[in-house]
Each structure stands twice: as C-alpha cells, then as structure tokens.
Amino acid sequence: MRTLIEKVWTDHVVLAAEGEPDLLYIDLHLVHEASSPQAFDGLRLAGRQARRPELTLAVEDHNVPTNTLVITDPMGSKQVQALRTNCAEQGIELFQLGDDRQGIVHVVGPERGYVQPGMTVICGDSHTSTHGAFGALAFGVGTSDVEHVLATQTLALVRPKTMAVEFTGEVPAGVTPKDLILALIAQIGANGANGHIIEYRGQAIEQLSMEGRMTMCNMSIEAGARAGMIAPDETTFAYLKDRPNAPQGSLWDQALEYWRSLATDPGATFDRTVTVDVSTLTPYVTWGTNPGQAVPLSSVVPDPSTFDGTERAAAERALAYMALEPGTRMRDLPMDMVFIGSCTNGRIEDLRAAADVLRGRKVAEGVTMLVVPGSMQVRQAAEIEGLNEIFEAAGAQWRLSGCSMCMGMNADRVQGPQRIASTSNRNYEGRQGAQARTHLVSPAVAAATAVTGRLSTPADLEH
Amino acid sequence: MEPLTEHSGTALVLRRGDVDTDQIIPAEFCKRLTKSGYEDTLFHAWMQDPEFVFNDPARRQASVLVAGHNFGTGSSREHAVWALRDWGIRVVIGTSFGDIFFRNAWKNGVLAVQLPESVVDTLASKVDADPSFVVTVDVEACEVRASGLTHGFQIDKRPRWLLLNGLDDIAVTLGRDELITGFEAGRKPWLPRVGAA
Ligand code: SF4
Numbered sequence: 001m002r003t004l005i006e007k008v009w010t011d012h013v014v015l016a017a018e019g020e021p022d023l024l025y026i027d028l029h030l031v032h033e034a035s036s037p038q039a040f041d042g043l044r045l046a047g048r049q050a051r052r053p054e055l056t057l058a059v060e061d062h063n064v065p066t067n068t069l070v071i072t073d074p075m076g077s078k079q080v081q082a083l084r085t086n087c088a089e090q091g092i093e094l095f096q097l098g099d100d101r102q103g104i105v106h107v108v109g110p111e112r113g114y115v116q117p118g119m120t121v122i123c124g125d126s127h128t129s130t131h132g133a134f135g136a137l138a139f140g141v142g143t144s145d146v147e148h149v150l151a152t153q154t155l156a157l158v159r160p161k162t163m164a165v166e167f168t169g170e171v172p173a174g175v176t177p178k179d180l181i182l183a184l185i186a187q188i189g190a191n192g193a194n195g196h197i198i199e200y201r202g203q204a205i206e207q208l209s210m211e212g213r214m215t216m217c218n219m220s221i222e223a224g225a226r227a228g229m230i231a232p233d234e235t236t237f238a239y240l241k242d243r244p245n246a247p248q249g250s251l252w253d254q255a256l257e258y259w260r261s262l263a264t265d266p267g268a269t270f271d272r273t274v275t276v277d278v279s280t281l282t283p284y285v286t287w288g289t290n291p292g293q294a295v296p297l298s299s300v301v302p303d304p305s306t307f308d309g310t311e312r313a314a315a316e317r318a319l320a321y322m323a324l325e326p327g328t329r330m331r332d333l334p335m336d337m338v339f340i341g342s343c344t345n346g347r348i349e350d351l352r353a354a355a356d357v358l359r360g361r362k363v364a365e366g367v368t369m370l371v372v373p374g375s376m377q378v379r380q381a382a383e384i385e386g387l388n389e390i391f392e393a394a395g396a397q398w399r400l401s402g403c404s405m406c407m408g409m410n411a412d413r414v415q416g417p418q419r420i421a422s423t424s425n426r427n428y429e430g431r432q433g434a435q436a437r438t439h440l441v442s443p444a445v446a447a448a449t450a451v452t453g454r455l456s457t458p459a460d461l462e463h
Numbered sequence: 464m465e466p467l468t469e470h471s472g473t474a475l476v477l478r479r480g481d482v483d484t485d486q487i488i489p490a491e492f493c494k495r496l497t498k499s500g501y502e503d504t505l506f507h508a509w510m511q512d513p514e515f516v517f518n519d520p521a522r523r524q525a526s527v528l529v530a531g532h533n534f535g536t537g538s539s540r541e542h543a544v545w546a547l548r549d550w551g552i553r554v555v556i557g558t559s560f561g562d563i564f565f566r567n568a569w570k571n572g573v574l575a576v577q578l579p580e581s582v583v584d585t586l587a588s589k590v591d592a593d594p595s596f597v598v599t600v601d602v603e604a605c606e607v608r609a610s611g612l613t614h615g616f617q618i619d620k621r622p623r624w625l626l627l628n629g630l631d632d633i634a635v636t637l638g639r640d641e642l643i644t645g646f647e648a649g650r651k652p653w654l655p656r657v658g659a660a
Contacts, residue, residue: 015639025646025650048633053657054656056657079496082496093657118651126539141566142544142566143567144567147633148633151636152637152643153643224562226562245655255651255653290483292481310480314480314481428483431490434508
C-alpha cells in the first residue's frame with residue numbers, strides 16, 4: 001500500500017544508499033532566463049555539456065514586456081540574450097518572445113503536453129509545484145541544482161514527508177480553486193507544510209478541472225511544501241489526449257495503464273493529514289504580506305492583538321506596510337489596480353471566469369486593469385472566444401504573455417504605494433513594485449473588484 | 464570549493480518571521496548574470512531605514528545571522544544566498560527555513576542551522592546585548608557553540624560530507640554515470656522528448 005508520492009518517487013530512484021539522499025532521475029527540466037545564466041556559466045567553466053538537452057525546455061517569461069515584442073531594459077535584454085546563446089550552445093529548445101508557443105514556463109509545459117502523470121519535473125523556479133496537478137512530482141530548485149540537473153539529469157534529495165490535505169464537503173457556488181488554496185494556507189500558515197509533499201484529496205479536488213488543479217498545486221509552495229500533487233484521473237487523461245507531446249497510439253494505451261496505477265492505494269498512510277471543510281467557505285482575500293494572512297472577503301482586517309507572539313508582531317508590521325486599520329471591512333478597501341494573470345491564474349478558464357463577470361460592464365473610473373494571458377496559446381484561445389473584446393470593451397488592457405505584474409522584473413509594476421487586487425501568488429512587501437500593497441484574489445473576485453473599484457465578489461454586482 | 468569544518472564569528476539578530484527572498488533581494492537585482500557582487504542588494508528596501516540592524520556600524524563585521532521562523536521563504540532565487548554571503552554572512556540560525564533557501568544555502572557553503580525556539584531566543588538575547596559575542600558552528604560535530612551554550616543540529620549527510628571535504632557536488636554525481644545510464648535504459652518509452660513533436 002503506497003501513496004502517489006511514494007510511487008512516483010520510487011520509480012525515479014537511480015541510487016538509494018544507506019546514509020545518503022536518494023539520487024532521483026529528472027524527466028523534464030524547465031528553464032527560464034532569470035535563474036539559469038549562472039548555471040550555464042558553471043557548466044561552461046567546468047567544460048561540461050547538458051546531458052539530455054531533449055529533456056529540457058526553455059522559455060522566456062520573467063523579463064519580457066507584455067505590451068511590445070521589444071525588450072528595452074538593457075539588463076533584462078542581456079539576460080534574455082544569454083538564454084538564447086546558452087540554449088543554442090547546448091542544443092536546448094527555446095520558446096522565444098514572439099513565438100506563438102511562448103508564455104509563462106508553468107503554463108507552457110502542460111499545454112504542450114510535456115507534463116504527464118508519474119513524471120519528475122524540476123525548474124529553477126519555486127512555482128514548479130504547479131505541475132503536480134498531473135500527478136507528477138514537480139518542485140522548484142535554485143541555480144546550483146539547475147546546473148546539477150543540466151550536467152547529470154539527476155538530483156540528490158532526501159525524501160520529504162507526506163501530507164494528505166483532505167477537502168471535505170461540497171464546494172459552495174462562487175468558491176473557486178484560488179479560494180480553496182488561500183483558505184488552506186490561512187488554516188495551516190505560510191510554513192504549515194514545511195518538509196512535506198502534499199497530496200490534495202477529496203471530492204472537491206476530483207471535481208476540479210486541470211486548470212483549477214494547477215492553481216491549487218501552484219500555491220503549494222506558499223504553504224511551505226516542497227511539492228503538491230493530485231492523483232491523475234479521467235480529467236487528467238482527457239486534458240492530455242492529443243496534446244502535441246502526449247503519447248500516441250499504442251504508447252498512449254501503455255501510458256494510460258501506468259497512469260491508472262499511480263493513485264494512492266486505499267489504506268496507504270501519510271505522515272500527516274490535514275482536513276479542510278469546504279462546505280462553509282466563501283471567497284478569500286489576503287490582508288497582509290504573506291499568503292497565510294488571508295480572510296474571507298466578507299470579513300474585516302484582523303486585530304493584531306488577537307494573535308500570539310511572533311504572529312502578532314508580523315501582523316502589526318503587515319498592517320503598517322499595507323496601511324490598514326484593524327476592523328476595516330475588506331469590502332471597503334478601494335483598489336488602484338487589478339491584475340489578472342500569472343502562472344497561478346493566467347489560464348483560459350481564469351480568463352473565462354473574469355470575462356463572465358466583466359461582460360457588459362466597465363472597469364471603475366481610476367482603476368487600471370491588466371489582463372495578461374499565461375501563454376500565447378491562451379491568448380489565442382481567448383481571442384477565438386472573443387474574451388479580449390469583453391476585456392477591452394470594459395476598459396482593461398489586453399496584453400501579450402509573460403510574468404508581468406507577478407513580480408517586479410519587467411516594466412509591468414505598481415507605481416508607489418498603490419493598492420492592487422491580484423490573481424498572482426505572492427503578497428510580499430515590494431513584490432509587485434517598491435511600495436505595492438497586494439491583495440491576492442481569484443480571477444472572478446479580481447474582475448468584480450475592477451467593476452466596483454473596491455474588493456467585491458461577483459455576487460455583489462447582482463444587488 | 465574549499466573544505467569548511469567550522470565557522471566562528473560575531474552576529475546580528477533579525478527576529479522577524481517569514482522573511483521572504485523578495486525582501487532578501489528584490490527581483491530587479493536578479494537580472495544580473497553573475498554569481499557574486501550582490502553585497503549592495505541585500506535587504507535593499509529595509510536598508511533604507513538607518514535603524515535597520517544591518518546598518519548598525521557595530522555589526523558590520525558580523526558573519527552570523529540569528530533569524531526567526533520560515534527564513535528565506537518564497538522564491539527559488541539563489542541570489543538570496545549570494546547576497547547574504549557577499550555581504551559577509553556565513554551562518555544563518557533560525558527556527559525554520561524556506562525549503563529551497565535551506566538547500567541553496569548549504570550548496571553555497573552558507574551554514575543554515577535549525578535550532579529550537581528557546582535556544583534561538585537565548586542566542587538572540589546574548590547577541591543583542593553584546594556585538595562582540597562570538598558564535599561558532601561546527602560542521603564536523605554538528606554543533607553550535609557560544610559562551611555558556613552548546614547545542615546540536617541536524618544536517619543531511621551529503622551536503623555535510625561535500626562541505627567537509629570541499630567536494631564538487633556535480634563531479635560526485637558524475638562519478639555515478641554508469642548508474643544513471645543504466646537507469647535511462649529502463650525509462651518508460653512514452654516519456655516526452657522536447658522538440659520531437
Ligand atoms: S508568473 Fe510569477 S510566480 Fe509564475 S513563474 Fe512568473 S514570476 Fe514566478
């Protein structure tokens with residue numbers, strides 16, 4: 001009796017020796033321009049080559065502008081240029097800015113069919129956890145590990161503990177995957193899953209689309225986990241069928257048989273289990289400067305004196321940075337900007353959810369709204385459905401694909417101490433711009449907020 | 464890398480929880496192509512505050528950072544470790560760490576050491592009271608020592624062994640090339656190859 005996590009792990013152990021971490025084989029290595037230049041340099045200096053360039057895919061995403069195909073920032077441009085040179089030198093496929101397959105690395109990998117159940121996937125990027133949605137073991141690493149994988153296609157790693165997160169009950173209408181994951185992190189804390197790989201379980205998870213599962217697994221890192229996984233099922237297989245790099249013909253049948261064997265066996269045990277009752281959940285929003293500092297949108301800014309010890313100090317600091325008073329209704333908070341995008345919520349379903357709310361409505365005066373598709377494929381799909389017209393008619397900016405406002409590495413940034421409702425994953429101080437005040441929300445809440453100019457749910461627009 | 468068996472130095476205290484890598488080094492400084500020269504980027508926003516502990520002239524020589532819980536949470540940017548190291552930090556002591564930061568630290572010879580809260584509290588008050596208070600981290604014995612205090616810590620065997628012997632991580636793994644090649648022969652036939660479709 002084994003868990004999904006144990007099965008995938010065991011199938012990738014190249015060497016297990018007493019007193020050593022396991023040496024794990026890596027099936028897919030995703031690369032972007034920001035975390036890789038020093039790794040390629042290291043390779044070059046040591047006279048080494050990429051061992052398996054055909055298991056490596058590179059994408060330009062962090063630095064790219066989303067309003068033009070020309071990178072004007074000289075440092076960003078150099079970094080992208082370095083990636084191009086490195087990939088050419090090592091024979092690694094690169095989706096460049098301007099390619100219709102370009103986009104955020106964690107959106108592109110799955111949509112091209114490169115991420116499949118039972119695989120190991122790494123990237124020099126913490127949100128690699130996204131790919132766990134397919135029942136893959138996927139986690140982020142630093143640049144030294146990127147170099148290690150380039151050179152050896154393996155990583156030496158001690159097996160983390162396993163943690164089951166059981167979502168019980170029916171998901172109420174209006175509650176999205178983003179709300180589920182924010183509620184979990186609020187419950188266990190921003191470090192609550194430290195040292196663990198999570199398996200998300202329960203009917204609420206089984207009912208999610210692949211997009212929703214990716215949103216959940218994406219933010220596993222915000223819960224402190226090394227990775228988050230979901231058992232592959234018919235939803236997974238239907239998503240993968242006929243994707244460009246999914247197996248074909250008899251290989252598909254073989255793969256399917258293996259994929260079906262991966263789910264956690266009944267009776268297998270986890271090192272830890274956490275239960276989240278979803279039946280009473282409502283849309284969530286963060287008030288502070290770490291993703292665990294979240295409350296229902298219908299509630300108020302908490303009073304730091306209701307927290308203990310270090311949490312109290314953290315809450316006080318967070319409120320000072322966010323310029324918030326305890327007791328203020330979250331619904332009363334006015335927004336300067338709204339951002340829909342990122343590897344958390346930049347997929348087609350997210351854009352549909354936002355467009356549904358914005359259809360026939362306008363972005364409130366004084367609010368700037370950016371809609372940034374997670375990939376050029378997502379952008380194309382949205383345009384075929386006419387979603388771009390809804391966004392543009394509402395007064396939002398319809399952009400090319402990249403990381404955009406998710407972190408301050410490109411031109412899309414919050415200017416000064418402005419307040420922003422954002423569908424991204426991190427509300428850290430300065431993450432979206434030097435003094436930016438970030439409130440993390442779902443795409444539906446982001447869109448409703450754009451309409452009223454204050455934190456709102458779609459249901460609020462009906463009254 | 465040079466072998467490293469222990470480090471002793473004076474210290475400073477940053478007892479904030481959940482210090483994320485975006486604070487340690489903001490993304491705009493992660494555009495550089497080098498692995499060093501990040502000393503001017505460390506805690507860039509917080510450094511604007513003259514009262515910030517890293518601006519205390521009495522602490523400029525400190526090489527040990529006593530931190531809080533979940534230090535280095537957030538992004539995978541190894542630049543966070545490079546920035547600490549380039550400023551002069553060789554040891555970070557905390558009650559817990561962001562997973563990726565912890566791994567990155569040891570890979571760069573920065574000793575990230577997890578101790579119980581009571582021990583960290585004791586260390587923090589001693590360090591706060593005396594800028595010349597010396598803390599030692601012994602990698603060989605897996606022990607933190609300071610005047611009136613000795614406490615063991617846990618670290619995975621591989622990074623410890625690499626550090627004690629000054630070995631190159633990648634070279635060690637490449638020494639297992641036959642095993643890797645053997646494993647590759649048995650990989651599932653349907654697994655994707657990039658550029659194949
Ligand atoms: S969208 Fe944000 S979280 Fe995702 S890869 Fe880009 S910067 Fe990282």
